[in-house]
Amino acid sequence: MPTDPSAEQVEDLRLLVFDQLATLGRVETAEQLASTLHLTASQTAAGLRALHASRDLVLDDADHIVLAHPFATVDFGFSVMGRATIWWGGCAWDAFAIPHLVPAEPETLVATRCPRCRTPHAWNVTRVAPPTGDQVVHFATPMARVWQDVVHACRRQRIFCDDACLDAYLVDHYPDEPGFRFDVPTLWRLAGHWYEGRLDRGYQRREPAAAASYFASVGLTGPFWDTTAPKAAP
Structure with missing residues (x-):
């Protein structure tokens, strides 16, 4: 399986993060996100970093989601x-x-x-x-x-x-x-x-x-x- 996620997979990840925050007020761990989307750990990590780079969310130094505006x-x-x-x-x-x-x-x-x-x-x-x-x-x-x-x-x-x-x-x-x-x-x-x-x-x-x-x-x-x-x- 490729190391880097596709653009569609990155968008799937963005939507999942925002859906969880909108409906639950929290977001799952990177491991849980990967399992839900059938991604590898490295694909999920790369996807989160891509979303950070595009300013769709904000990661801390440990690559944990801190902000996904407005959440x-x-x-x-x-x-x-x-x-x-x-x-x-x-x-x-x-x-x-x-x-x-x-x-x-x-x-x-x-x-x-x-x-x-x-x-x-x-x-x-x-x-x-x-x-x-x-x-x-x-x-x-x-x-x-x-x-x-x-x-x-x-x-x-x-x-x-x-x-x-x-x-x-x-x-x-x-x-x-x-x-x-x-x-x-x-x-x-x-x-x-x-x-x-x-x-x-x-x-x-x-x-x-x-x-x-x-x-x-x-x-x-x-x-x-x-x-x-x-x-x-x-």
Whole structure:
């Protein structure tokens, strides 16, 4: 049997990973994935690395899946509770995207804590209308730099109680990186269609120009959202 998986086998692997995360909130081990798809261990490992290279998922140094946006396999500060499944959201953006992406879960409870004062916050997130809330969403890493270290960037997409909590947090943690702040309804609009089609065969990520157009359509413009540099958004 060939060592390297075919393009079709890599796509089968991608679909299996995303199906498991969408329906179960977790993903099987590489050995279990290989067994399900009738692949060798080396084919599965090569397939996962190919998906990492194409930015369909993110592996850690041990080749374990950490992120398959919008799903995470570890705690990034956001839990997403549906009727039958509980997920980790990879960031504020991803957590709000899950109910838009998973058809069986039209309503979820997204929960987090303010990174500054640890006050808990929760929102009922649906596909119908943005949730209420006057909290402040903050993204620290400009879109063009996200994939230089996507795990680091995702951990810095958080929600704060208000501007005062965010301002104090910035002074303590990264005073020279103001990032970009916006409101919860804008976050909901950003998340709404960003991952559309990701659970389907043949999904293609947006090119930088299309990403910038999408950001503008939800009211997010300016240098922070410029994706024309080589390192673009997830």
